Structure formats: structure tokens, C-alpha cells
Amino acid sequence: MKQLIALISGVLFALGLGISGMTQTHVVKGFLDFFGSWNISLMGVMIGAIAINAIVYQIIKKKDHPLFDKKFYLPANNHIDKNLLLGAAIFGLGWGWAGICPGPGIVSLASGKMEIFVFVGSMVAGMYFFKMCKKN
């Protein structure tokens, strides 16, 4: 059942990204273009997603475990450290440059366009590079 939920959630997530325009790089870059023709869409997506998820979280946070598992796997770390800031900054630079973040990147593979395969391939390479750095 857990596996089926993951699949359904993935499909819904992708449709949400597509409907809201987040797979279109110019819409995402338009939001980050504060000093140009600002496109507010991304903020609408955040508001819609957070509103629903925040209400649901308030309802379930008193429960001991989710419906289909023994416990919640929520991040407990609440430290604001150098890695968080540096990582978010590096991510932001890449995100703004192409207008693509990991979710829309994976969804857009369905387009079959070479550009997105290069993006996702490099993203995976960046992740491997991080893991290599961490080991040393």
C-alpha cells in the first residue's frame, strides 16, 4: 500500500507542477526576475501547496504514526548552519540560471528533449560529487 501511495503521490505532484506552470522555465525565471517583468505564479503555487500541507500537518502532528507505517520520518534537525546556507545559495544559483529545480527536472524528462537530460544528468553528477566530497 505504501508503494502505491508513493506512485500516486508522484503522479499528482507532477500534474500539479505542470498545471501550475512550474515545468515552464520562463515562468520560474520570471518569478526570480524581480528587476524585470515579474511573474508571481511561483508564489501562488507555494501558497496553494503550503496552505493545504500546513493544515494537514497541524491535524496529524499529534498522532503517533502515519496510517501505513510505524513512525513518521520527519527531519528533526533545526540548526541553521553554514552548510544549509551555502547549499541553499548554490542551489539558488543553479535554479535561477536554468529555471529548473529537481521536481520539474524529473517531470520534464518526459518531454524527451536533450536539454533536460543534460540537466538531470548533471544534477545526478553534482549529487555524486557531493557524496565524494563528504567521504573525504
Added chain:
Amino acid sequence: MTYALIGGAIIGIAASLMLVLNGRVTGISGIVAGVLRPIKGDTLWRSLFLLGLLIGGFILKIVRPESFESLSLNMGIADYAIAGFLVGFGTLLGNGCTSGHGVCGNSRLSVRSMVATMTFILFGVISVVIFKLMRGEV
């Protein structure tokens, strides 16, 4: 704006399903990273979630092909390569992206995620400025 809100709400429902039923955070960079280094019993749901994203992508390609129109606009292959690498490295170093920090973390009122979100939006804005400057668009 209506489409943005509706699409956002669908994303919120997708994330809520994972939270209420599976107890998981829908952070896509983390889900991808988990598949790259498989741990027994923790890989199948991640792979299926990613498969779901792809299936959703194929549905979009059929019913809303304009979703992928802007992919080849105004950018070369090198741009995608550099941006992708920064996104991959940065999201693991910072433990999250627009979904993990932006949607899930902020929904739990995590200060860590709020700081991360403000940081990546700030640097996203800076990146767009540099991009435009380099192309003489400013």
C-alpha cells in the same frame, strides 16, 4: 494565478498523502539522492515516487504539451549542464530544494526551511541578474 493556486493545491495534496499515509517528507532532491545510494527497504517507494513523476510528465506531454515548450529557449547545453550540477550539489549540501524546504518544511513552520527558502530565492534572483547581464539584456 488561478492555475498556479490549483496546481499548488494539487502539489499540497500529493505531499499530504505522503505525510499522512506514509509519514514521509516529499523532498524530491532527497528522494533522488536516496535512490543513488540504495538502502534495503528504503528504495522501492522512492523509485515508485519518481516513476510517478515521470508518468505525470507523460500525461502532461499529451494533455498539456505547452508545459515543456520553454525548455530550449535562450539557453545552450552548457547552461543546462552547469545549472544541473549546481542544483544537485547545492540541494544535498543544503538538505533540500523547493519541495523539501519550500513546500514541506515551510508547512511545518520549520525555521531552518524558511531560512533555506529565503536564501535560495535570493540567490535565484542574483543568478537571473547575472544571466541577463552576461547576455546584455539589462
